[in-house]
Amino acid sequence: MHTNPLQVAAALAPKLESSSDRSDVCTGSGSSAGSGDTALGSASDGALSAVVRKDSSSTTTTDASTDSGHVCPNASKGARSPGTVKLEDEACMDDQKVKAFIKQHGLTLCIPQRELGKGAFGHVEMVIITLPDGTTVKAARKTLHACETKGAVAALRRILNQELAGLAASAGCERAVQCLGYRLPTDDDERAELLLSCAEGGSVENLLVGAGL
Template identity: 35%
Template sequence: MTGTNRKVGGRQEAVLKQMKGLGLRRQSRSYATNLHDIDSMSQLTCASDAPFEDTTEFGESTALPEVDVGEYSDASYSDEPSESTDSPSSSSSPDSPRYAFQSPKGLSQEDFEFLQAHGLEKCTPLKELGQGGYGSVDLVQVSLPSGRNFVAARKVIHSPLYAQPRYERELRGLQLCADCPFVVDIFASRITSDGQFEFLLEYAPNGTLHDMLKAMEQRRRGKEKLLMPVNRIQYYAACMLKGLQFIHQRGQAHRDVKPGNVLMAANGRPLLADTDAMDSVQVTKRAGTTSYQAPELWRATLQGPGYTTDKADMYAMGITLAEMAAYPAGGNGKLQQLKDDPAGCTPAYVPPELKDLLCGLLAPVAKRLSAEQAMAHKFFEGLDWEVLSEGPLGISVQLRQAPSFEMAAATAAGRAE
Protein backbone atom coordinates (compact mmCIF):
# COMPACT_ATOMS: atom_id res chain seq x y z
CA MET A 1 0.00 0.00 0.00
CA THR A 2 1.25 3.49 -0.75
CA GLY A 3 0.57 7.11 0.11
CA THR A 4 -1.49 7.97 3.18
CA ASN A 5 -2.89 4.44 3.37
CA ARG A 6 0.52 2.95 3.95
CA LYS A 7 0.91 1.68 7.50
CA VAL A 8 3.91 2.46 9.64
CA GLY A 9 5.23 0.32 12.39
CA GLY A 10 8.14 -0.38 14.65
CA ARG A 11 10.88 2.19 14.28
CA GLN A 12 8.89 4.37 11.89
CA GLU A 13 6.00 4.64 14.35
CA ALA A 14 8.41 5.54 17.17
CA VAL A 15 9.96 8.30 15.08
CA LEU A 16 6.49 9.54 14.12
CA LYS A 17 5.58 9.88 17.80
CA GLN A 18 8.84 11.68 18.55
CA MET A 19 8.25 14.16 15.75
CA LYS A 20 4.68 14.86 16.91
CA GLY A 21 5.85 15.16 20.52
CA LEU A 22 8.29 17.91 19.59
CA GLY A 23 5.65 19.78 17.62
CA LEU A 24 7.46 19.40 14.32
CA ARG A 25 5.56 21.04 11.48
CA ARG A 26 6.49 18.76 8.63
CA GLN A 27 4.00 16.21 7.32
CA SER A 28 5.47 13.63 9.62
CA ARG A 29 3.54 10.56 8.48
CA SER A 30 4.72 10.70 4.85
CA TYR A 31 8.22 11.48 6.12
CA ALA A 32 8.28 8.63 8.63
CA THR A 33 7.25 6.07 6.04
CA ASN A 34 10.37 6.89 4.05
CA LEU A 35 12.92 6.30 6.79
CA HIS A 36 15.71 3.84 6.12
CA ASP A 37 17.42 1.59 8.64
CA ILE A 38 20.90 2.81 7.80
CA ASP A 39 20.85 6.42 6.68
CA SER A 40 17.72 8.25 7.75
CA MET A 41 17.53 11.42 9.82
CA SER A 42 21.14 10.77 10.75
CA GLN A 43 24.26 12.78 10.29
CA LEU A 44 26.51 9.76 9.86
CA THR A 45 28.76 8.67 7.05
CA CYS A 46 26.59 5.58 6.52
CA ALA A 47 25.84 5.15 2.81
CA SER A 48 22.43 5.75 1.32
CA ASP A 49 22.71 2.86 -1.09
CA ALA A 50 26.26 1.46 -0.86
CA PRO A 51 28.99 1.15 1.75
CA PHE A 52 31.55 3.86 2.32
CA GLU A 53 34.86 2.91 0.78
CA ASP A 54 38.12 4.61 1.68
CA THR A 55 41.24 3.28 0.04
CA THR A 56 43.40 6.28 0.87
CA GLU A 57 46.83 5.34 2.10
CA PHE A 58 47.47 7.18 5.34
CA GLY A 59 51.11 7.58 4.36
CA GLU A 60 50.19 10.34 1.91
CA SER A 61 50.50 13.98 2.88
CA THR A 62 47.22 15.78 3.52
CA ALA A 63 48.33 19.28 4.41
CA LEU A 64 45.74 21.96 5.11
CA PRO A 65 47.88 25.08 4.97
CA GLU A 66 45.06 27.60 5.47
CA VAL A 67 43.56 26.12 8.63
CA ASP A 68 44.33 27.85 11.92
CA VAL A 69 44.91 24.87 14.20
CA GLY A 70 47.32 26.38 16.69
CA GLU A 71 49.68 23.78 18.07
CA TYR A 72 48.39 21.01 15.82
CA SER A 73 51.00 19.63 13.45
CA ASP A 74 49.61 18.01 10.33
CA ALA A 75 52.02 15.12 10.10
CA SER A 76 51.59 12.45 7.48
CA TYR A 77 49.32 9.63 8.52
CA SER A 78 50.85 6.39 9.64
CA ASP A 79 49.48 2.92 10.13
CA GLU A 80 51.18 2.85 13.53
CA PRO A 81 48.96 3.97 16.43
CA SER A 82 49.75 7.45 17.68
CA GLU A 83 50.70 8.17 21.25
CA SER A 84 47.57 10.21 21.85
CA THR A 85 45.30 7.29 20.91
CA ASP A 86 45.73 5.68 24.31
CA SER A 87 44.31 8.56 26.31
CA PRO A 88 41.08 10.51 25.99
CA SER A 89 41.25 13.90 24.37
CA SER A 90 38.88 16.72 23.59
CA SER A 91 38.78 19.99 21.76
CA SER A 92 39.55 21.73 25.04
CA SER A 93 41.97 19.33 26.70
CA PRO A 94 45.50 20.70 27.24
CA ASP A 95 46.89 17.35 26.15
CA SER A 96 45.14 17.29 22.78
CA PRO A 97 45.37 19.33 19.55
CA ARG A 98 44.02 22.87 19.96
CA TYR A 99 41.39 23.78 17.40
CA ALA A 100 39.88 27.23 16.95
CA PHE A 101 36.18 26.44 16.62
CA GLN A 102 33.75 28.93 15.15
CA SER A 103 31.45 30.61 17.68
CA PRO A 104 27.71 30.35 16.89
CA LYS A 105 26.02 33.68 16.24
CA GLY A 106 24.62 35.38 19.32
CA LEU A 107 26.76 33.59 21.90
CA SER A 108 28.86 35.57 24.35
CA GLN A 109 32.53 34.74 24.68
CA GLU A 110 31.91 33.13 28.07
CA ASP A 111 29.10 30.95 26.72
CA PHE A 112 31.14 29.90 23.71
CA GLU A 113 34.20 28.97 25.79
CA PHE A 114 31.94 26.87 28.03
CA LEU A 115 30.34 25.22 24.99
CA GLN A 116 33.74 24.36 23.55
CA ALA A 117 35.21 23.14 26.84
CA HIS A 118 32.23 21.32 28.38
CA GLY A 119 29.53 21.04 25.72
CA LEU A 120 29.96 17.33 25.08
CA GLU A 121 30.40 16.22 28.67
CA LYS A 122 27.54 18.32 30.10
CA CYS A 123 24.95 18.07 27.35
CA THR A 124 21.49 16.63 28.01
CA PRO A 125 20.05 14.20 25.41
CA LEU A 126 16.61 15.15 24.09
CA LYS A 127 16.00 12.48 21.47
CA GLU A 128 17.76 10.16 19.06
CA LEU A 129 18.07 11.53 15.54
CA GLY A 130 19.60 8.50 13.86
CA GLN A 131 21.58 5.34 14.31
CA GLY A 132 23.77 3.32 11.99
CA GLY A 133 26.68 0.95 11.79
CA TYR A 134 29.20 3.66 12.63
CA GLY A 135 27.43 5.18 15.63
CA SER A 136 24.53 7.43 16.48
CA VAL A 137 23.37 11.04 16.47
CA ASP A 138 21.32 12.62 19.27
CA LEU A 139 19.61 15.95 19.67
CA VAL A 140 21.10 17.48 22.82
CA GLN A 141 20.95 20.72 24.76
CA VAL A 142 23.69 22.45 26.72
CA SER A 143 22.84 24.80 29.60
CA LEU A 144 25.22 27.75 29.23
CA PRO A 145 26.48 30.06 32.02
CA SER A 146 24.17 32.87 30.80
CA GLY A 147 21.14 30.63 31.39
CA ARG A 148 20.59 30.02 27.69
CA ASN A 149 19.91 26.46 26.52
CA PHE A 150 21.86 25.72 23.35
CA VAL A 151 20.49 22.99 21.03
CA ALA A 152 22.91 20.95 18.92
CA ALA A 153 23.50 17.49 17.43
CA ARG A 154 25.92 15.12 19.14
CA LYS A 155 27.51 12.65 16.76
CA VAL A 156 29.09 9.60 18.43
CA ILE A 157 31.26 7.20 16.42
CA HIS A 158 32.24 3.85 17.90
CA SER A 159 32.95 1.72 14.84
CA PRO A 160 36.39 0.01 14.72
CA LEU A 161 36.56 1.12 11.06
CA TYR A 162 36.71 4.72 12.24
CA ALA A 163 40.22 5.21 13.66
CA GLN A 164 41.98 8.32 14.92
CA PRO A 165 43.41 9.31 11.50
CA ARG A 166 39.86 9.39 10.11
CA TYR A 167 38.66 11.37 13.12
CA GLU A 168 41.42 13.92 12.65
CA ARG A 169 40.64 14.16 8.95
CA GLU A 170 36.94 14.80 9.59
CA LEU A 171 37.74 17.36 12.27
CA ARG A 172 40.22 19.21 10.07
CA GLY A 173 37.73 19.22 7.21
CA LEU A 174 35.06 20.80 9.40
CA GLN A 175 37.61 23.30 10.68
CA LEU A 176 38.60 24.23 7.16
CA CYS A 177 34.97 25.04 6.32
CA ALA A 178 34.17 26.96 9.52
CA ASP A 179 33.48 30.15 7.55
CA CYS A 180 31.36 28.48 4.86
CA PRO A 181 27.56 28.71 5.35
CA PHE A 182 27.06 25.65 3.11
CA VAL A 183 28.97 23.19 5.30
CA VAL A 184 27.71 22.01 8.70
CA ASP A 185 29.24 23.85 11.68
CA ILE A 186 31.18 22.16 14.48
CA PHE A 187 31.32 23.52 18.02
CA ALA A 188 33.39 20.93 19.93
CA SER A 189 34.90 17.45 19.65
CA ARG A 190 36.64 14.88 21.83
CA ILE A 191 37.82 11.29 22.16
CA THR A 192 36.31 9.67 25.24
CA SER A 193 38.10 7.38 27.68
CA ASP A 194 36.43 4.33 26.11
CA GLY A 195 37.64 5.24 22.61
CA GLN A 196 34.49 6.86 21.19
CA PHE A 197 34.80 9.84 18.87
CA GLU A 198 32.33 12.63 19.53
CA PHE A 199 31.37 15.82 17.69
CA LEU A 200 29.03 18.61 18.73
CA LEU A 201 27.52 19.87 15.48
CA GLU A 202 24.99 22.31 14.13
CA TYR A 203 21.53 20.78 14.30
CA ALA A 204 19.84 20.43 10.90
CA PRO A 205 16.20 19.57 11.73
CA ASN A 206 15.02 18.72 8.22
CA GLY A 207 16.86 15.44 7.73
CA THR A 208 19.00 14.76 4.68
CA LEU A 209 18.54 15.45 1.00
CA HIS A 210 18.39 11.67 0.53
CA ASP A 211 15.36 11.43 2.84
CA MET A 212 13.68 14.30 1.03
CA LEU A 213 14.19 12.77 -2.42
CA LYS A 214 12.81 9.39 -1.37
CA ALA A 215 9.70 11.06 0.06
CA MET A 216 9.26 13.09 -3.13
CA GLU A 217 9.61 9.97 -5.25
CA GLN A 218 6.78 8.36 -3.33
CA ARG A 219 4.56 11.40 -3.79
CA ARG A 220 5.34 11.52 -7.51
CA ARG A 221 3.67 8.07 -7.85
CA GLY A 222 5.53 7.09 -11.00
CA LYS A 223 4.51 10.13 -13.04
CA GLU A 224 6.93 11.30 -15.73
CA LYS A 225 7.75 14.70 -14.31
CA LEU A 226 10.53 16.49 -12.44
CA LEU A 227 10.99 15.30 -8.90
CA MET A 228 10.82 18.92 -7.65
CA PRO A 229 10.27 22.36 -9.23
CA VAL A 230 13.10 23.78 -11.32
CA ASN A 231 13.72 26.73 -8.99
CA ARG A 232 14.07 24.36 -6.06
CA ILE A 233 16.59 22.22 -7.94
CA GLN A 234 18.41 25.41 -8.90
CA TYR A 235 18.62 26.59 -5.28
CA TYR A 236 19.80 23.29 -3.78
CA ALA A 237 22.36 22.75 -6.54
CA ALA A 238 23.66 26.31 -6.20
CA CYS A 239 24.21 25.94 -2.45
CA MET A 240 26.07 22.66 -2.91
CA LEU A 241 28.24 24.17 -5.64
CA LYS A 242 29.11 27.09 -3.37
CA GLY A 243 30.19 24.63 -0.70
CA LEU A 244 32.30 22.62 -3.14
CA GLN A 245 33.84 25.79 -4.56
CA PHE A 246 34.87 26.82 -1.03
CA ILE A 247 36.49 23.43 -0.43
CA HIS A 248 38.22 23.21 -3.82
CA GLN A 249 39.65 26.72 -3.59
CA ARG A 250 41.50 25.54 -0.50
CA GLY A 251 43.14 22.65 -2.28
CA GLN A 252 40.83 20.01 -0.85
CA ALA A 253 38.22 17.58 -2.20
CA HIS A 254 35.17 16.39 -0.25
CA ARG A 255 35.39 12.91 -1.83
CA ASP A 256 31.97 11.68 -0.62
CA VAL A 257 29.36 13.97 -2.20
CA LYS A 258 25.90 12.37 -2.22
CA PRO A 259 22.37 13.21 -1.03
CA GLY A 260 22.87 11.28 2.21
CA ASN A 261 25.70 13.65 3.12
CA VAL A 262 23.67 16.82 2.53
CA LEU A 263 21.81 18.01 5.63
CA MET A 264 18.84 20.37 5.44
CA ALA A 265 19.10 23.33 7.82
CA ALA A 266 16.18 24.92 9.66
CA ASN A 267 15.84 27.61 6.96
CA GLY A 268 15.97 25.02 4.15
CA ARG A 269 19.63 25.61 3.24
CA PRO A 270 21.57 22.48 2.19
CA LEU A 271 24.72 21.78 4.22
CA LEU A 272 27.53 19.50 3.11
CA ALA A 273 28.46 17.13 5.94
CA ASP A 274 30.61 14.11 6.77
CA THR A 275 34.07 15.38 5.92
CA ASP A 276 35.92 12.28 7.13
CA ALA A 277 36.86 11.51 3.50
CA MET A 278 38.04 15.07 2.76
CA ASP A 279 41.64 15.22 1.65
CA SER A 280 44.04 17.06 -0.60
CA VAL A 281 43.02 17.16 -4.25
CA GLN A 282 46.37 15.54 -4.97
CA VAL A 283 45.29 12.30 -3.24
CA THR A 284 43.69 10.34 -6.08
CA LYS A 285 42.95 7.09 -4.25
CA ARG A 286 39.34 5.92 -4.35
CA ALA A 287 37.19 7.08 -1.44
CA GLY A 288 33.53 7.64 -0.71
CA THR A 289 30.48 5.69 -1.82
CA THR A 290 31.01 3.36 -4.75
CA SER A 291 27.97 4.35 -6.80
CA TYR A 292 28.99 8.03 -6.68
CA GLN A 293 32.65 7.53 -7.57
CA ALA A 294 33.89 8.99 -10.83
CA PRO A 295 34.95 6.40 -13.44
CA GLU A 296 38.54 7.65 -13.50
CA LEU A 297 38.99 6.83 -9.80
CA TRP A 298 38.97 3.15 -10.72
CA ARG A 299 42.11 3.77 -12.74
CA ALA A 300 43.55 6.68 -10.77
CA THR A 301 47.12 5.54 -11.28
CA LEU A 302 46.66 6.03 -15.04
CA GLN A 303 45.71 9.70 -14.78
CA GLY A 304 48.00 12.17 -16.47
CA PRO A 305 49.96 14.92 -14.74
CA GLY A 306 47.82 17.62 -13.19
CA TYR A 307 44.78 15.45 -12.44
CA THR A 308 43.13 16.34 -9.13
CA THR A 309 40.13 14.82 -7.38
CA ASP A 310 38.04 17.97 -7.32
CA LYS A 311 36.95 16.60 -10.75
CA ALA A 312 35.65 13.50 -8.98
CA ASP A 313 33.60 15.69 -6.63
CA MET A 314 31.97 17.29 -9.65
CA TYR A 315 31.01 13.89 -11.08
CA ALA A 316 29.37 12.98 -7.75
CA MET A 317 27.63 16.35 -7.85
CA GLY A 318 26.29 15.41 -11.29
CA ILE A 319 24.81 12.17 -9.98
CA THR A 320 23.27 14.03 -7.05
CA LEU A 321 21.75 16.56 -9.46
CA ALA A 322 20.33 13.71 -11.57
CA GLU A 323 18.71 12.30 -8.44
CA MET A 324 17.21 15.69 -7.59
CA ALA A 325 15.74 15.98 -11.08
CA ALA A 326 14.66 12.49 -12.00
CA TYR A 327 15.88 9.29 -10.38
CA PRO A 328 16.58 8.92 -6.65
CA ALA A 329 19.06 6.14 -5.94
CA GLY A 330 17.63 2.68 -5.42
CA GLY A 331 15.17 2.93 -8.28
CA ASN A 332 14.76 0.74 -11.33
CA GLY A 333 18.19 1.15 -12.88
CA LYS A 334 17.36 4.25 -14.91
CA LEU A 335 19.82 6.34 -12.89
CA GLN A 336 22.64 4.04 -13.96
CA GLN A 337 21.58 4.40 -17.58
CA LEU A 338 21.62 8.17 -17.22
CA LYS A 339 25.13 8.01 -15.73
CA ASP A 340 26.32 5.88 -18.66
CA ASP A 341 24.72 8.08 -21.33
CA PRO A 342 23.46 11.40 -19.93
CA ALA A 343 22.80 12.91 -23.36
CA GLY A 344 20.68 9.99 -24.54
CA CYS A 345 19.04 8.86 -21.30
CA THR A 346 18.07 12.10 -19.58
CA PRO A 347 14.23 12.12 -19.48
CA ALA A 348 12.42 14.42 -21.89
CA TYR A 349 10.75 16.29 -19.02
CA VAL A 350 14.16 17.63 -17.85
CA PRO A 351 14.58 21.23 -19.16
CA PRO A 352 17.33 21.68 -21.79
CA GLU A 353 19.47 23.93 -19.55
CA LEU A 354 19.38 21.40 -16.71
CA LYS A 355 20.15 18.55 -19.10
CA ASP A 356 23.14 20.46 -20.48
CA LEU A 357 24.45 21.03 -16.94
CA LEU A 358 24.04 17.34 -16.15
CA CYS A 359 25.97 16.38 -19.27
CA GLY A 360 28.75 18.79 -18.30
CA LEU A 361 29.07 17.35 -14.80
CA LEU A 362 28.96 13.72 -15.95
CA ALA A 363 31.31 14.26 -18.89
CA PRO A 364 34.72 12.53 -19.17
CA VAL A 365 37.23 14.08 -16.83
CA ALA A 366 38.95 16.20 -19.49
CA LYS A 367 35.68 17.96 -20.38
CA ARG A 368 33.98 17.92 -16.98
CA LEU A 369 32.87 21.23 -15.49
CA SER A 370 34.62 22.66 -12.45
CA ALA A 371 32.61 24.22 -9.62
CA GLU A 372 33.21 27.69 -11.04
CA GLN A 373 32.21 26.63 -14.55
CA ALA A 374 29.05 24.95 -13.27
CA MET A 375 28.12 28.08 -11.31
CA ALA A 376 28.48 30.13 -14.50
CA HIS A 377 26.20 27.75 -16.44
CA LYS A 378 23.06 29.18 -18.06
CA PHE A 379 20.89 26.99 -15.80
CA PHE A 380 21.68 29.45 -12.98
CA GLU A 381 21.07 32.56 -15.06
CA GLY A 382 19.52 35.32 -12.95
CA LEU A 383 20.31 33.65 -9.59
CA ASP A 384 21.53 35.99 -6.85
CA TRP A 385 24.50 34.05 -5.46
CA GLU A 386 25.08 36.53 -2.63
CA VAL A 387 21.89 35.73 -0.70
CA LEU A 388 21.79 31.94 -0.98
CA SER A 389 22.59 31.44 2.70
CA GLU A 390 19.36 33.18 3.72
CA GLY A 391 17.28 30.17 2.70
CA PRO A 392 15.07 29.18 -0.27
CA LEU A 393 14.50 32.08 -2.62
CA GLY A 394 10.82 32.38 -3.41
CA ILE A 395 10.36 28.62 -2.96
CA SER A 396 7.42 27.27 -0.98
CA VAL A 397 9.00 24.65 1.29
CA GLN A 398 7.33 23.24 4.39
CA LEU A 399 10.08 23.01 6.99
CA ARG A 400 10.54 21.71 10.48
CA GLN A 401 12.14 24.13 12.89
CA ALA A 402 14.71 23.32 15.53
CA PRO A 403 13.12 23.10 18.99
CA SER A 404 13.06 26.41 20.83
CA PHE A 405 15.12 26.71 23.98
CA GLU A 406 11.98 26.65 26.11
CA MET A 407 10.65 23.57 24.34
CA ALA A 408 14.02 21.85 24.72
CA ALA A 409 14.06 22.56 28.45
CA ALA A 410 10.50 21.26 28.85
CA THR A 411 11.36 18.09 26.91
CA ALA A 412 14.43 17.47 29.07
CA ALA A 413 12.38 18.01 32.24
CA GLY A 414 9.79 15.51 31.03
CA ARG A 415 12.49 12.92 30.37
CA ALA A 416 13.92 13.47 33.84
CA GLU A 417 10.52 12.78 35.43
Protein backbone atom coordinates (compact mmCIF):
# COMPACT_ATOMS: atom_id res chain seq x y z
CA MET A 1 0.00 0.00 0.00
CA HIS A 2 1.18 3.50 -0.67
CA THR A 3 0.28 4.76 2.65
CA ASN A 4 3.16 7.14 2.96
CA PRO A 5 2.38 9.86 0.41
CA LEU A 6 -1.28 9.79 1.19
CA GLN A 7 -0.72 9.81 4.88
CA VAL A 8 0.99 13.13 4.60
CA ALA A 9 -1.42 14.46 2.05
CA ALA A 10 -4.40 13.56 4.16
CA ALA A 11 -3.97 16.75 6.06
CA LEU A 12 -4.70 18.70 2.94
CA ALA A 13 -8.34 17.90 3.14
CA PRO A 14 -11.17 16.43 5.17
CA LYS A 15 -12.11 12.82 5.20
CA LEU A 16 -14.34 9.74 5.69
CA GLU A 17 -16.75 6.99 4.24
CA SER A 18 -17.47 3.26 2.90
CA SER A 19 -19.87 0.33 1.85
CA SER A 20 -20.78 -3.28 1.42
CA ASP A 21 -23.86 -5.36 1.02
CA ARG A 22 -23.19 -8.14 3.46
CA SER A 23 -24.91 -8.52 6.74
CA ASP A 24 -22.95 -11.44 8.12
CA VAL A 25 -20.07 -9.44 9.40
CA CYS A 26 -18.87 -9.04 12.90
CA THR A 27 -17.26 -6.00 14.36
CA GLY A 28 -13.79 -5.69 15.70
CA SER A 29 -10.87 -3.41 16.12
CA GLY A 30 -7.15 -3.58 16.30
CA SER A 31 -4.11 -3.07 14.20
CA SER A 32 -4.50 -6.29 12.35
CA ALA A 33 -7.36 -8.44 11.27
CA GLY A 34 -7.93 -11.79 12.80
CA SER A 35 -7.60 -14.93 10.77
CA GLY A 36 -10.94 -16.34 11.66
CA ASP A 37 -14.33 -14.86 10.92
CA THR A 38 -15.13 -12.13 8.54
CA ALA A 39 -14.56 -8.95 10.42
CA LEU A 40 -15.60 -5.37 10.14
CA GLY A 41 -13.59 -3.11 12.27
CA SER A 42 -11.41 -0.11 12.63
CA ALA A 43 -7.67 -0.18 12.89
CA SER A 44 -7.57 2.91 14.97
CA ASP A 45 -9.59 5.40 16.90
CA GLY A 46 -8.09 8.14 14.83
CA ALA A 47 -9.89 11.41 14.73
CA LEU A 48 -12.52 12.06 12.16
CA SER A 49 -10.99 15.29 11.09
CA ALA A 50 -14.07 16.43 9.29
CA VAL A 51 -17.54 15.40 8.37
CA VAL A 52 -19.92 17.08 6.02
CA ARG A 53 -22.94 18.45 7.74
CA LYS A 54 -25.60 18.61 5.09
CA ASP A 55 -28.98 20.19 5.37
CA SER A 56 -31.68 20.96 2.88
CA SER A 57 -30.27 24.31 1.88
CA SER A 58 -26.53 23.96 1.97
CA THR A 59 -23.58 21.72 2.54
CA THR A 60 -21.02 22.70 5.08
CA THR A 61 -17.89 21.09 6.35
CA THR A 62 -17.50 20.89 10.08
CA ASP A 63 -14.54 19.86 12.10
CA ALA A 64 -16.02 16.97 14.01
CA SER A 65 -13.25 16.86 16.54
CA THR A 66 -13.92 20.38 17.73
CA ASP A 67 -17.51 20.80 16.77
CA SER A 68 -19.84 21.60 19.58
CA GLY A 69 -23.38 22.68 19.17
CA HIS A 70 -23.75 22.02 15.46
CA VAL A 71 -27.27 21.76 14.17
CA CYS A 72 -27.85 18.47 12.42
CA PRO A 73 -30.58 18.04 9.81
CA ASN A 74 -32.74 15.71 11.87
CA ALA A 75 -32.77 17.94 14.89
CA SER A 76 -35.69 19.87 13.49
CA LYS A 77 -37.14 17.56 10.86
CA GLY A 78 -36.94 14.09 12.31
CA ALA A 79 -36.26 12.86 8.79
CA ARG A 80 -33.95 10.00 7.93
CA SER A 81 -32.39 9.35 4.58
CA PRO A 82 -33.16 6.07 2.85
CA GLY A 83 -30.54 3.44 3.44
CA THR A 84 -29.33 4.74 6.73
CA VAL A 85 -29.29 2.60 9.84
CA LYS A 86 -31.64 3.68 12.56
CA LEU A 87 -30.21 4.33 15.97
CA GLU A 88 -32.24 4.56 19.11
CA ASP A 89 -31.32 8.18 19.36
CA GLU A 90 -31.39 10.01 16.07
CA ALA A 91 -30.40 13.27 17.65
CA CYS A 92 -27.15 14.85 16.61
CA MET A 93 -24.30 12.43 17.05
CA ASP A 94 -21.12 13.40 18.82
CA ASP A 95 -17.71 12.47 17.51
CA GLN A 96 -17.50 9.22 19.46
CA LYS A 97 -20.88 8.08 18.23
CA VAL A 98 -19.96 8.97 14.68
CA LYS A 99 -16.76 6.93 14.91
CA ALA A 100 -18.54 3.96 16.42
CA PHE A 101 -21.33 4.09 13.87
CA ILE A 102 -18.96 4.30 10.92
CA LYS A 103 -16.82 1.51 12.30
CA GLN A 104 -19.84 -0.76 12.60
CA HIS A 105 -21.98 0.26 9.64
CA GLY A 106 -19.81 2.35 7.35
CA LEU A 107 -18.95 -0.34 4.86
CA THR A 108 -22.58 -1.32 4.50
CA LEU A 109 -23.74 2.20 3.73
CA CYS A 110 -21.23 3.53 1.23
CA ILE A 111 -22.58 5.35 -1.74
CA PRO A 112 -19.81 5.64 -4.35
CA GLN A 113 -19.12 9.12 -5.70
CA ARG A 114 -16.08 8.82 -7.92
CA GLU A 115 -12.91 6.83 -8.38
CA LEU A 116 -9.87 8.16 -6.58
CA GLY A 117 -7.27 5.82 -8.00
CA LYS A 118 -6.00 2.34 -8.59
CA GLY A 119 -3.17 0.44 -7.03
CA ALA A 120 -1.51 -2.90 -7.41
CA PHE A 121 -4.13 -4.73 -5.36
CA GLY A 122 -7.33 -2.84 -5.89
CA HIS A 123 -9.11 0.40 -6.49
CA VAL A 124 -10.14 3.31 -4.32
CA GLU A 125 -13.38 5.25 -4.50
CA MET A 126 -14.65 8.33 -2.75
CA VAL A 127 -17.84 7.38 -0.96
CA ILE A 128 -20.50 9.09 1.10
CA ILE A 129 -22.08 7.64 4.22
CA THR A 130 -25.27 9.09 5.66
CA LEU A 131 -25.46 8.95 9.43
CA PRO A 132 -28.70 8.48 11.34
CA ASP A 133 -28.71 12.17 12.22
CA GLY A 134 -28.68 13.05 8.53
CA THR A 135 -25.05 14.06 8.43
CA THR A 136 -23.11 12.87 5.43
CA VAL A 137 -19.55 11.74 5.83
CA LYS A 138 -17.03 11.53 3.06
CA ALA A 139 -14.47 8.72 3.03
CA ALA A 140 -12.36 6.55 0.76
CA ARG A 141 -13.22 2.90 0.22
CA LYS A 142 -10.40 0.70 -0.92
CA THR A 143 -11.46 -2.60 -2.43
CA LEU A 144 -8.84 -5.30 -2.69
CA HIS A 145 -9.53 -7.64 -5.55
CA ALA A 146 -9.64 -11.35 -5.07
CA CYS A 147 -7.39 -13.40 -7.28
CA GLU A 148 -9.04 -16.08 -9.32
CA THR A 149 -6.88 -18.72 -7.83
CA LYS A 150 -7.46 -21.00 -4.92
CA GLY A 151 -6.26 -19.52 -1.68
CA ALA A 152 -7.29 -16.02 -2.63
CA VAL A 153 -8.81 -15.42 0.77
CA ALA A 154 -5.55 -16.11 2.52
CA ALA A 155 -3.74 -13.82 0.11
CA LEU A 156 -6.24 -11.03 0.59
CA ARG A 157 -6.06 -11.38 4.33
CA ARG A 158 -2.28 -11.09 4.21
CA ILE A 159 -2.48 -7.97 2.07
CA LEU A 160 -5.15 -6.46 4.26
CA ASN A 161 -3.17 -7.13 7.40
CA GLN A 162 -0.17 -5.41 5.87
CA GLU A 163 -2.32 -2.42 5.08
CA LEU A 164 -3.76 -2.39 8.58
CA ALA A 165 -0.32 -2.57 10.13
CA GLY A 166 0.76 0.47 8.14
CA LEU A 167 -2.36 2.37 9.07
CA ALA A 168 -1.99 1.45 12.73
CA ALA A 169 1.45 3.04 12.75
CA SER A 170 -0.08 6.41 11.99
CA ALA A 171 -3.29 5.99 13.95
CA GLY A 172 -4.39 9.20 15.56
CA CYS A 173 -2.16 11.41 13.45
CA GLU A 174 -4.32 14.17 12.07
CA ARG A 175 -2.10 14.52 9.03
CA ALA A 176 -2.22 10.86 8.13
CA VAL A 177 -4.89 8.76 6.48
CA GLN A 178 -6.87 6.96 9.16
CA CYS A 179 -8.49 3.55 9.02
CA LEU A 180 -12.19 3.87 9.75
CA GLY A 181 -13.13 0.26 9.19
CA TYR A 182 -12.34 -2.88 7.27
CA ARG A 183 -13.88 -6.13 6.16
CA LEU A 184 -12.16 -9.43 5.66
CA PRO A 185 -13.31 -11.97 3.11
CA THR A 186 -14.14 -15.50 4.11
CA ASP A 187 -14.72 -16.99 0.68
CA ASP A 188 -12.64 -16.81 -2.47
CA ASP A 189 -15.22 -14.77 -4.32
CA GLU A 190 -15.42 -12.09 -1.66
CA ARG A 191 -13.65 -8.78 -1.55
CA ALA A 192 -11.59 -7.27 1.18
CA GLU A 193 -12.46 -3.67 1.92
CA LEU A 194 -10.86 -0.85 3.80
CA LEU A 195 -12.66 2.31 4.82
CA LEU A 196 -10.25 5.21 5.02
CA SER A 197 -10.30 8.88 5.68
CA CYS A 198 -10.34 10.68 2.36
CA ALA A 199 -7.24 12.62 1.35
CA GLU A 200 -8.84 14.91 -1.15
CA GLY A 201 -5.71 16.96 -1.52
CA GLY A 202 -4.12 14.10 -3.42
CA SER A 203 -0.81 12.44 -2.83
CA VAL A 204 2.45 14.13 -1.99
CA GLU A 205 3.87 12.38 -5.03
CA ASN A 206 1.37 14.14 -7.29
CA LEU A 207 1.98 17.49 -5.59
CA LEU A 208 5.71 17.15 -6.19
CA VAL A 209 5.17 16.15 -9.80
CA GLY A 210 2.77 19.06 -10.26
CA ALA A 211 5.35 21.43 -8.84
CA GLY A 212 7.96 20.05 -11.21
CA LEU A 213 10.06 18.64 -8.39
